[in-house]
Amino acid sequence: MNRKFVCIICPNSCQLKVEYEDKTIKKIIGAQCPKGEAFVKNEITNPLRVFVGSVKVTNGNFKLVSVKTPNPIPKKYLKHIGKITHSLEIAAPVAIGQTIASNLLNEKIDLVATRKVRKKNLSIKK
Amino acid sequence: MTEKDVIIIGGGAAGLAAALACRERGIKDILIIERNAYLGGILHQCIHDGFGLEKFNASLTGPEYAQRYIDLVMSKKIPYLLDSMVLDLNAKKEILVTNRQGLHHYHAKVIILAMGCRERTRGAIAIPGTRPAGIYTAGVAQELINLKNYMIGRKVVILGSGDIGMIMARRLMLEGAEVLLVAEKLPYSSGLPRNINQCLYDFDIPLLLNHTVIDIKGNGRISEVALAEIGKRGGIIKKSKRKIPCDTLLLSVGLIPENELSRQAGVILNPITGGPEVDERGQTNISGIFACGNVLQVHDIVDNVSLEAEYITEGIIDYLQGQLKKHQAIQIILSNGLRYVVPQKILTLKDTIFSFRVNQPGKKKTLLFEENNTLIHKTFFSRVNPAEMLRVKLSSEELENIKRLTVRLV
Numbered sequence: 001m002n003r004k005f006v007c008i009i010c011p012n013s014c015q016l017k018v019e020y021e022d023k024t025i026k027k028i029i030g031a032q033c034p035k036g037e038a039f040v041k042n043e044i045t046n047p048l049r050v051f052v053g054s055v056k057v058t059n060g061n062f063k064l065v066s067v068k069t070p071n072p073i074p075k076k077y078l079k080h081i082g083k084i085t086h087s088l089e090i091a092a093p094v095a096i097g098q099t100i101a102s103n104l105l106n107e108k109i110d111l112v113a114t115r116k117v118r119k120k121n122l123s124i125k126k
Numbered sequence: 127m128t129e130k131d132v133i134i135i136g137g138g139a140a141g142l143a144a145a146l147a148c149r150e151r152g153i154k155d156i157l158i159i160e161r162n163a164y165l166g167g168i169l170h171q172c173i174h175d176g177f178g179l180e181k182f183n184a185s186l187t188g189p190e191y192a193q194r195y196i197d198l199v200m201s202k203k204i205p206y207l208l209d210s211m212v213l214d215l216n217a218k219k220e221i222l223v224t225n226r227q228g229l230h231h232y233h234a235k236v237i238i239l240a241m242g243c244r245e246r247t248r249g250a251i252a253i254p255g256t257r258p259a260g261i262y263t264a265g266v267a268q269e270l271i272n273l274k275n276y277m278i279g280r281k282v283v284i285l286g287s288g289d290i291g292m293i294m295a296r297r298l299m300l301e302g303a304e305v306l307l308v309a310e311k312l313p314y315s316s317g318l319p320r321n322i323n324q325c326l327y328d329f330d331i332p333l334l335l336n337h338t339v340i341d342i343k344g345n346g347r348i349s350e351v352a353l354a355e356i357g358k359r360g361g362i363i364k365k366s367k368r369k370i371p372c373d374t375l376l377l378s379v380g381l382i383p384e385n386e387l388s389r390q391a392g393v394i395l396n397p398i399t400g401g402p403e404v405d406e407r408g409q410t411n412i413s414g415i416f417a418c419g420n421v422l423q424v425h426d427i428v429d430n431v432s433l434e435a436e437y438i439t440e441g442i443i444d445y446l447q448g449q450l451k452k453h454q455a456i457q458i459i460l461s462n463g464l465r466y467v468v469p470q471k472i473l474t475l476k477d478t479i480f481s482f483r484v485n486q487p488g489k490k491k492t493l494l495f496e497e498n499n500t501l502i503h504k505t506f507f508s509r510v511n512p513a514e515m516l517r518v519k520l521s522s523e524e525l526e527n528i529k530r531l532t533v534r535l536v
Contacts (some may be wrong), residue, residue, distance in 0.1 A: 006323045010179045011427050013319035015509070049324065052174050052187060053300055054272055061164075063179050063275045066173035075328060082300035096193055114173065115189035 005043055009035045020044055049074035052114070053085045055100055059119040060092030067100050067111040080105060092119045131155035131446065133221060133234035135212050135387065138167020139428050141240035141421020142195040143435035145204050150512050151443050157232070158199070158206035159223055162356070165190030165206060168265070169428065171272045174293050176320075180429035191428060215391045217412050236414050236442050239388055239402065240435070244418040245290075246380040254287075255342030258349070264290040264378040271297060279374025284308040286337045287315040289426065291378020291512070296325035306328070306372060309337040311356055314487050316380075317513050318426060325478065339375065341366065348375055381424045391415060398466040399423045406469050406478040407441025416442055423468050423481060426515055429460055430481075437479060446476070456528050463491070463535030465512065472531075475522045482516040484535055493518060496532045510535070512527070 001021065012032055018040050019027040025044070028037055038082050042048045043049045054064040067085065082099040082106060090100055094117040132148050134141045137160030145158050146287050148265040164170065169177070170187030179185060182194065196408070199206070199258035210225035221232040260279055262270070268290060280303050284291045287310040295305045304401040308326060313335050316320055326333050340362060341352035383400040385393070393402045393410045401422040402410040418435040423433050456472035458480075465483045472478060482493070493508045495503040502525075505518045525531075 006319045008320040008515070010185075010394075010422065011318055011320065013323075015319070021247070021297045046439075048329070050175050050185070053297075054173060054275075062170075062273065064270065064273060066187060068175060068187055072368075078300060078328075083302065096190060114187040115170070116193055 003044075005040055007031065007036045007039045009039050016040060018044075042072075047075040049075050049078060051078055051081045051109075051111075053082055055085050055088045055090055055111070055113075057094060057117050058089060058091045058103060059120050060094065060116065061120055062117045065090060065094045065100070065117050066114045068114050069109055071099050073107070073109050077105060077107065077109065081111075082105075085111070092117045127220070127231045127233050130157050130232055130234040132157070132236045132238065133232055134158045134238040134240055134391060134513050135215070135221075136160065136167065136240035136242055136419075136421070137162075137165040137206055137208075138240065138242050138318045138419070139169055139192070139195070139431045140242070140421070140435045141238070142166070142192075142199055143432040144238050144240055144418055145206075146202065147436040147439040148442060149204055149341075151439055153443070153446070153448065156204050157234075159207050159210050159212055159221075160205065160206060161211045163209050163518055165196050165208070166239050171265070172293075172303070174297075177428050180427070181432055188428075195432075212387055215387045217392045219391075219412075219414055227368030234414075235446060236416065236439075237416040238435075238442070239385075239393075239410075239415065240419050241384045241387065241419050241421045243381040243383045243400075243424055246377070246382055248377060249492050250382075251377070251379050255351075256344055258342070258347050259343070260344065260348035260373055261375045261377070264288065264376050267294055267376055268297070271301065273293055277301060277303070279303060279372075281306060282374040282376060283339070283353075283370055283372045284376045284378060286310060286378035286380070287317050287333060287381065288378035289317040289321050291376060292317050292321040292325040294376060294378070295331050296329060297341050299329045299331070303374075305331050306370060307332045307334055307353075309334045309339060309353060311336065311338040314511075315513065317378075319348045319511070319513075338362075342375065345372060347375070351375055351464055368425065381420065383424065384516065385421060388415075388417070388421070393417075396466070397469060399468060401468075403470045404468065404472075405441075405471055405473045406476055407440030407444075407474070409441055409473075414445060423466070423515075425536045426513060430515065430517065434481075440476075453516045456525060459532045460529060461532050461534035463488075467533055472525065475525055477519060477521050478525065479517055479519045480533070482518070482533075484510045484512055484516070487511045488535075491535050492534060492535050495520065495524075496534075497528050502528065502531065 005016040017029040051069045098113045169192035171187035172394040214222040223230045336356045402417045419431045468481045
């Protein structure tokens with residue numbers, strides 16, 4: 001089977017022409033780096049994406065902390081994880097890389113913070 | 127009047143990188159002036175990943191990319207003002223700043239313009255109709271959703287296929303809204319191909335090329351838009367007009383460098399880039415005023431903003447040391463296939479990075495640098511796209527003894 005892919009790994013957005021049978025890649029044209037092949041392999045078996053979203057913070061200098069999955073997760077779970085983030089809440093301070101939730105959907109999907117949130121400064125500024 | 131060596135207006139991606147590069151090259155007396163309550167600029171609301179692939183060899187989110195720079199600025203103890211707005215800048219490089227502590231006057235030997243850009247609005251593209259609530263620019267929607275925790279709507283139409291619009295399409299889907307379609311008036315997307323795939327196609331959002339919104343209806347809140355196809359000659363095909371019920375319209379129709387201060391100072395702006403006309407190291411027509419990042423030219427990748435900010439520092443050092451002599455002036459002439467080139471002129475012979483945008487998408491194109499039809503340099507691109515800035519470096523040897531450099535794409 002022949003199919004065209006656009007690699008989403010980096011902004012080069014390589015346009016890949018792929019010849020594959022079942023789940024075996026026979027030929028890839030257009031990849032500027034080896035990441036293209038790994039990407040296509042996932043696309044034809046189990047497409048993976050990094051989830052990004054945000055989670056409510058209490059008492060922080062930001063109202064939300066941005067989160068991501070440290071590793072790409074199966075694409076089909078993206079919307080589920082989005083829904084779950086609505087019900088999560090964390091108290092400031094939050095550090096970058098701090099785990100916000102773990103083993104979501106029993107699929108070993110974790111969420112880590114991507115923004116540093118300080119405790120809200122309650123004293124009045126001069 | 128407080129004296130400084132270098133004042134940087136704007137503490138976003140460009141300003142932070144410029145501050146660090148200046149410090150690393152030995153400039154001690156630096157001040158960053160930021161109007162927001164935090165450093166990092168627009169990166170804080172860009173919570174998607176894909177930043178830093180070139181600078182850090184990692185796929186970071188916007189806040190993570192910003193924090194790397196903020197941490198460095200903190201560790202080097204580079205002074206900055208937050209919640210501080212520059213009201214005036216003049217050609218003598220005097221700055222008037224306002225903040226909670228009052229008005230402050232500064233003078234600097236070097237000013238770095240790093241104010242970034244802002245979005246084109248409904249007014250700028252003149253969509254007729256009523257004026258209901260529920261119409262946002264994509265970046266404002268991004269700020270509301272990602273920083274302020276407000277949901278902006280449930281049934282969304284997006285006009286314009288810029289990167290922020292497409293990224294917001296995905297974000298809205300993940301937040302539980304329904305994105306009905308993305309309409310683009312051009313025959314090609316104005317965003318990166320990877321975003322069309324991972325933001326639109328992943329969520330089955332149709333991208334309608336050659337389509338635009340021609341009417342907006344709604345009392346109080348937007349209730350519907352009229353969509354129409356654009357014909358080959360650029361006019362609207364009346365028969366194609368159809369109504370799309372929705373409660374939100376997002377506009378992702380371009381970015382404009384924010385140059386009000388530059389204008390006040392008398393900096394000459396380029397009508398195409400919307401940014402200052404600069405020499406090979408980002409110096410404007412006013413000596414000692416430099417520009418980098420989105421205020422100079424709108425970038426598509428933040429790594430290039432950081433690199434540009436670092437790159438202009440060489441010129442700043444030379445200027446401060448009084449070594450910025452005009453060895454030779456090269457006039458740069460833009461020819462076929464290109465929308466713009468930065469820099470617009472070369473004053474000092476140095477290895478020079480040229481940034482370009484092309485007029486339209488194409489395959490197997492060659493960028494030619496010529497003087498009087500003599501080839502100076504050429505670079506081949508297997509694919510070009512107006513959404514992607516091209517960068518090409520010419521060595522000082524190649525530029526030697528040249529007076530007029532013509533650049534074209536064939």
